[in-house]
Amino acid sequence: MELGVASYLKKINKSLILSKIIKHGPISRSDLAIITKLTKATISAQAANLLEEELIIESHTEYNSVGRKPIMLSLRTNAGYALGIDLDYRDIKFTVSDLMGNPVHTDRVELKNSNYDEIIQILINQIRAYQQKFSHSHFGIIGVVIGIHGTVTNDKIISFVPQHRWYNKDLKTDLEKNVNIEVTVENNANLCAFAEKVFNFHQCTNLINISMYSGIGMGFLMNGDLVKGYHGFAGEMGHMIIQPDGKPCNCGKSGCWELYASEVSFFKQISEKLAKPILNYEDIKNLVIARNPAVITAMDEYIKYVSIGLNNIINLLNPETLVLNSELLKQFPEAMSIIKSNIKTSISNYKEIYISDLGTNACGMGACALAIKNFLELPDLSLTINPNVLVHCIESKGIS
Template identity: 30%
Template structure:
């Protein structure tokens, strides 16, 4: 048999198998006959692909379902517990890790705060979080299928961290370091890109084609879904809008620029000093605001106003249907939201505002970790189908 024929047969089987799995994933419980109707594949093809997926443990049978005039059919369901995905969000003062099943349900999480920004210290904390999520995972068909790590900085398409100014990292290869330790696939991505993907996959943005996700922690990153796809830019460095200038003669930023947005609209605008290693400055300021502290309330009002100023530029530039504010700043929503919305309503061009929807993330600080988990388990499913089809 010539190579062209072999490749064509492989390609057809691969596509068919993906189509069957995707249908079960989205429509389960579903019968073989209904899969054939949904996909327009013949019943023999569906049956052979289902058998493969059952043997691989990615789906399972449950039944019988309701009869449509004959024997009650056996129903097929996706096995979300066939493996687990680890999603990690590295912030400037925290590491949040989650373990999800293969559809994104959070099964376990781990959070660590830190103040020491040395690479050795953060590496130690990162391994501690991943170790916990790895070694507490239940036994399953495929175990932990991969680790996804979101970082606040520019990441090359190969997964190398070129610059994370708020961490002081430059040309750091976290991917290789983590792969060597855990011997499983590792994906590195900008945390704001991960955040917008998390919102698109699991959140209110799932039906939207143009979404802006603004991640606000110690820094600010922006993730973009344009025309239904994650927009990374030419080299993967889109969304560094935390470093656009909002104060022409403002303070000097770690990136080298002056008057950057994140200096005025992120946790960097909070002034709390001399806190212990494991303390959380944002949490401390929220406690003060809840007790009516005027300086804390003024600080959050200022952050909201400056968020609105930056959002106005983004809205006028991209004309999105939805803007989502996520990451740690969502904990202070009650003091930030009103001044932010007032500023965007006042400054954004009137024809940009309908049907624009601006809101805080329902996932709070978990969007990026969820996005990284999704990147990871989707990659596993693609690779798994590919490898098993090659063997057939």
């Protein structure tokens, strides 16, 4: 019993020390002892183990005072790599990051259809290719996390993906039978919320992320933990009915929020009005600048519906921070001021609202961060990333 307790305490101490090295590194052993409130002997023993495992490295820093230069400890960022996958309905985006969450490689594979078996094979081929590509590192690919644009149960079964029309798919098991690595399946909005917490809002414990691309999903962190609900379906706010007897939805009901406030619904509407089947964000930006009547009217209507849904969410959950993951809203400079005005009432209350800086990278980065957290067995994870890393990360169709 005593051995078990000692082993458990060592594991807890290791996780604590490693999380502080990640957050504050490079950091000296003496500073670690102060931050963690652990003894210097415990710090030294754990550091020796982490060095032996090749998870951390030692280095000297600039030191102007008289005396011995302190030896600094840092995470060995290239000791392993995390693979995050954003499985949407038009394409699959793959993100590989180092152990500090910095993306080092991204790929996008377009999907020709929703055939489950064909998509499984794409995933298997890509995962195997990444395992080979990063096999030179000490740990290789340390985990795979896949973001699903649909409902995922607490035991990681895909319950329903509206765009693909998938029901009850055990993607985790189907992949693990073919690749020698642990696979985690999670709702994409949950991963986006986790990414915002890990990379941007370290101190925030009550955060909501609204992902607004191919549909609308909500990730909700309460007291720092994801809220998933009884079966794991919490956060499906895209299927909140805001227009009784409105447009029919793939979920089987009518008038769902995502039919009026998702980006795919907006682009579909504008494409029909302008008779232009292919439009991108730059096109919308230019049309807004030109004050195109059809686009301005559609944007006003879009923002109205976005605000209605946000007002409902704020009244229901009273969040500290709201993050809107939308590239479309960035194209309309007045969008946030209008939204803030629309949701300001004597009842609704929140602290702050932002448009996400992570954008379409959020799901993949959140997936990588979760893989890192699981691999290192950390109680908490805070990472800082240079925004330029996202800009310069090269995308291609398939791994090279």
